[in-house]
Amino acid sequence: MLxxxxxxxxREGVHAVGVDRLAQEAQVSKRxxxxxxxxxxxxxxxxxxxxxxxxxxxxFSDDKEEHSPRERVLHVYDAxxxxxxxxxxxGCPFVNVATELRDREHPAAQVAQHFKSELTxxxxxxxxxxxxxxxxxxxxxLTLLFDGASASAxxxxxxxxxxxxxxxxxxxxxxxxxxxxxxS
Amino acid sequence: MLxxxxxxxxREGVHAVGVDRLAQEAQVSKRxxxxxxxxxxxxxxxxxxxxxxxxxxxxFSDDKEEHSPRERVLHVYDAxxxxxxxxxxxGCPFVNVATELRDREHPAAQVAQHFKSELTxxxxxxxxxxxxxxxxxxxxxLTLLFDGASASAxxxxxxxxxxxxxxxxxxxxxxxxxxxxxxS
DNA sequence: AACAATGTACACAGATCGGTTTACATTGTG
DNA sequence: CACAATGTAAACCGATCTGTGTACATTGTT
Numbered sequence: 187m188l189x190x191x192x193x194x195x196x197r198e199g200v201h202a203v204g205v206d207r208l209a210q211e212a213q214v215s216k217r218x219x220x221x222x223x224x225x226x227x228x229x230x231x232x233x234x235x236x237x238x239x240x241x242x243x244x245x246f247s248d249d250k251e252e253h254s255p256r257e258r259v260l261h262v263y264d265a266x267x268x269x270x271x272x273x274x275x276x277g278c279p280f281v282n283v284a285t286e287l288r289d290r291e292h293p294a295a296q297v298a299q300h301f302k303s304e305l306t307x308x309x310x311x312x313x314x315x316x317x318x319x320x321x322x323x324x325x326x327x328l329t330l331l332f333d334g335a336s337a338s339a340x341x342x343x344x345x346x347x348x349x350x351x352x353x354x355x356x357x358x359x360x361x362x363x364x365x366x367x368x369x370s
Numbered sequence: 371m372l373x374x375x376x377x378x379x380x381r382e383g384v385h386a387v388g389v390d391r392l393a394q395e396a397q398v399s400k401r402x403x404x405x406x407x408x409x410x411x412x413x414x415x416x417x418x419x420x421x422x423x424x425x426x427x428x429x430f431s432d433d434k435e436e437h438s439p440r441e442r443v444l445h446v447y448d449a450x451x452x453x454x455x456x457x458x459x460x461g462c463p464f465v466n467v468a469t470e471l472r473d474r475e476h477p478a479a480q481v482a483q484h485f486k487s488e489l490t491x492x493x494x495x496x497x498x499x500x501x502x503x504x505x506x507x508x509x510x511x512l513t514l515l516f517d518g519a520s521a522s523a524x525x526x527x528x529x530x531x532x533x534x535x536x537x538x539x540x541x542x543x544x545x546x547x548x549x550x551x552x553x554s
Numbered sequence: 555a556a557c558a559a560t561g562t563a564c565a566c567a568g569a570t571c572g573g574t575t576t577a578c579a580t581t582g583t584g
Numbered sequence: 585c586a587c588a589a590t591g592t593a594a595a596c597c598g599a600t601c602t603g604t605g606t607a608c609a610t611t612g613t614t
Contacts, residue, residue: 204602302526327532328534356539359543400573564607564608567599572597575594581588
């Protein structure tokens with residue numbers, strides 16, 4: 187059920203998909219849906235909650251393999267580049283949903299914010315272990331690039347490679363300027 | 371009339387505002403609206419067409435005053451920072467509308483794309499006159515930062531200052547690496 | 555076999571959606 | 585004054601929206 191919700195809400199947008207359509211696509215009666223969820227808003231929030239980890243996992247490197255912080259960061263943009271090439275890419279689902287709702291207090295928007303901050307935290311961890319001068323600032327900048335590239339790719343197609351390049355430059359500038367241990 | 375359309379569509383989203391509401395807010399009968407516009411989609415497209423120039427004008431520096439390319443570029447992010455502080459900031463209207471429509475062929479989405487490319491072209495002109503190594507790549511990167519900062523500011527509040535800083539770094543890297551004439 | 559829980563199909567409510575029709579008021583022009 | 589053009593309000597169209605109410609089928613448990 188939440189799978190169908192993810193598919194539809196992400197592909198067409200929250201407002202563009204009604205609960206009737208959702209029930210039909212999920213092969214479930216509308217009545218059952220409203221027994222498990224108190225409202226459509228709750229469906230959207232829960233859908234992001236279960237779909238979110240799958241999304242971020244696609245961008246994080248496998249913890250078991252050994253990668254340098256720099257590699258882990260650039261891997262995010264490589265993954266984005268691959269994702270953006272697919273025909274079913276519609277931009278970052280967190281940004282899209284939160285933007286469409288236009289309400290930062292909306293439960294779904296809070297979930298979206300949470301997963302966005304997970305990406306920033308991931309960047310910050312890499313920046314920290316690489317010895318960046320200002321890990322948090324660098325992490326925020328890398329997140330900006332990610333969001334911009336996602337939106338731009340959905341709008342015009344292309345450009346995530348430019349984001350990777352920009353990320354590389356920002357990373358280099360922040361690391362070589364920082365303390366001794368190099369971030370290679 | 372298009373003023374009201376801009377206000378509502380940008381604040382609440384295209385799907386969230388019906389034509390009835392639009393007519394009421396614009397103090398105009400719905401019938402008159404449909405005599406001037408053939409459909410709601412056309413309203414959205416036309417609204418972006420007339421509202422767009424006002425938006426980009428807010429980010430471009432006055433042509434009459436003398437500014438260095440670098441100043442002109444950074445001014446964009448300063449303006450974004452100021453705009454994002456206002457309570458009526460909901461992210462880049464072009465990105466938001468185009469994203470919500472989920473259809474690159476939609477007339478309004480084409481208009482949005484056009485104005486986005488105007489920003490990139492503006493960046494590229496500055497990069498060119500400053501003698502950047504790859505003006506187009508730099509311009510695309512700066513646009514990514516802009517879009518990312520817009521979305522992020524709308525979602526979480528804050529962060530356009532980080533974008534300004536990142537833009538500065540990217541600019542410095544691209545200019546000092548380029549040919550002789552400095553972009554100060 | 556009796557039972558409560560759960561799911562389903564389906565109609566329904568009241569509102570709104572994009573868009574049209576009708577009948578009437580206003581207006582500038584000849 | 586007559587006329588055509590334009591705008592208005594309001595009802596209306598069929599469809600869809602979120603959300604319920606109802607009556608029936610299925611299920612696992614005792």
